[in-house]
Amino acid sequence: MNELAKHNEARRQEIIKLRDIIRKRRAESPVPSFADYPLTRLQERITHVLREHSGQADVTWEIDVLDRSKFGADFAVRLTGLLKEHGSKEYIESDVPRIAEALAGPELADVVAQVTHKGIYVNVRLVNHWFLAGVQAVIDLAERFGHNDTRSSRAQVVDYSSPNVAKVLHAGHFRSTMIGHVLANLYEACGAVVYRINHINDFGGFGFMLEGFRRFDPYFPPTLGNNERLLEIYAIRRTLERAVAASEGLSAADEREHQILTRYFPGASTAEELRAAYEGFVAAADERFQKLEEGDADEVALWRRMVEWSLAGFQPFYTALDIDIDFVIGESFYLEAGNSLVDEAISNGSAFELTKRRVCEEVAELDRAVAAEEITIPMRDQAVALLEKDIGAIVVPLPSGERLVVRRSDGRSIYATRDLGAIKLRREIFDPTDINYVVGQEQRVHFNRLFQAAQVLGIATATKPKFQHTYFGFYVDAATGKKLSSRESVAGVNELLAAAVTHFRARSAEGGTMTEEELDQAARQLAVGSIVFNDLKRDMKGSVSIARGDLTPIIADFEKSGGPYVVYSACRARAILRKYGKPVPHLREIGAFELSDQEALLIFRILEFPDKAAKAADEDNPSILVRHLLEIAGIYNSYYASAPVLEGNKANKSRLMITRAAQLVLTTGLKLCHVECPPKI
């Protein structure tokens, strides 16, 4: 067994052990049943009544939440199917009164106070007791309120963060890390077993690292640490590539490039000399990579050390965000599985070498299509160009007509090889129902092909695992609207966090009563919270614009993001409960009580929380959750300002209950968003 295989076998045992721990943890923390939530039960009862009265088994209806102060009702019921089938005229004239009558009937008399109708809407006002009973249900479940079993039959691999070893973390990793982590939290809250995987790109391009580390050793500045050397090698490679591509000598290089080229390639100054240096470097790097792939002991040992340096370099970032991803698995782990998969595919014919002859045949077919006017000449030319580029590589033809290159013409693996290997091994180890890749939008084409290839190669069926590429937009420069290159965005990540902490540290509301430690803690949590909200409150497919240079406007945006607002709201509720100092009253202790329009809306929104969490998970869209929290916080803040809970030594019991429910839902929601709510702010 070679060194790489040995290393991977040991890793596999560690991974399996951790997998079992996670499975056990899941089994030991059961989630509440979605069907038992007050809103689900109400909807179920309404469906039942509508079904009984229409005599139809399949009744589709939608609920529109209303504001009592505006409509006098809590929600509207709309039977979309019937509306479409009958048209609005008939629906309004005959269906609407019938629906209203059914909803006002004896079956729902204990929960429905009033039913009115106007146009296509049947408006329902619920009895006040239903709301307070709902609040009690929230209080009973406490921190588990919102968690549900909608995904309890699923095992989900969530692949996120995915930094490149020997490169700097950039803003894209920042987004991937937070979005992925929050999504994983959501799936877990919905009952799934979640395997969080940080897929470390630790293999591609490593020939350059292994070669460069030795080749440039005499020239590295002595102050350069190990990890910095790796980054330097990457910079050297990129600089040289650019210089060679430009076909100009040293004279055309800018100051930084000039400095690099003369330091590491002394004596090379003309375009030809640089090209020669480049070719020598590439050839030696290729050789190193091949030895690494073969498991050569020396190369594997150095490679492992390099990966460790790099991971240690990433750690401050993960520590600052307080994110610990369970499985940190390099793509090298999947190399062998990928290679044998490709070998198998070649032998059974699902993959083959794209030879010149095959290309000629395909070109002939394209020419025929042109002659038959099925395609245009530019389309043909483009297809030909794509074909010719892949000559010599091992390809998998896909149902879409595209190809996926799975092995280079020199026999070496590429990322597609290892991504396929990853699918195979992940199925073996985790047996997931879903594999979710939280990776930037620029990789859409890659994943689209990868998922197709997985089916072609028989490591996936049409339904299992369910593949999902959850993509997001990038950061753009606020001034130009253009994408921030990774070189421009690299610096900011950790500094941004530090600046945000400093900012919130100076803004404390309860500063006078807080210890230094509490202040630090609150500031850190607010910083993380504001960053998460800034990223996740809008649809993540869009880009996020970032002002450059001065951090002040960015931090100001963070404050406006709403994260601190939600945290603040939860803290206000918590302050009331703290002042009250006793457990909140139980529904049983409440006699007659008033319920304001605002309270009705607030409670309804709180009771919607499980639905929103499930919906956000189903649509892989954290912004649904984030916006709902902002909505609840908004109503609560308004309520807080106008409805005193404690007056002198008198406490309003129903308001105490509502305050507790609001505090619970906000705290739990924030936690799903990876924001811990500090006790004081």
Added chain:
RNA sequence: GCCCCCGUAGCUCAGCCGGAUAGAGCAAGCGACUUCUAAUCGCUAGGCCGCAGGUUCGAGUCCUGCCGGGGGCGCCA
């Protein structure tokens, strides 16, 4: 060239498997702190929902075309 995303208030965005008078936040203006601590609350103002057709009883939402902005199209990851 092909493909993808986005055009809604001055700005940032919700709303998109069609439905009530198109909603928030920020910015602007006015008002509220001896308080459950104002990181807050209340009020005011602000919209040919990019343009043109089409489908429909009904379109910001669906379809087609166009215009404008951004991105992707490596034997890199």
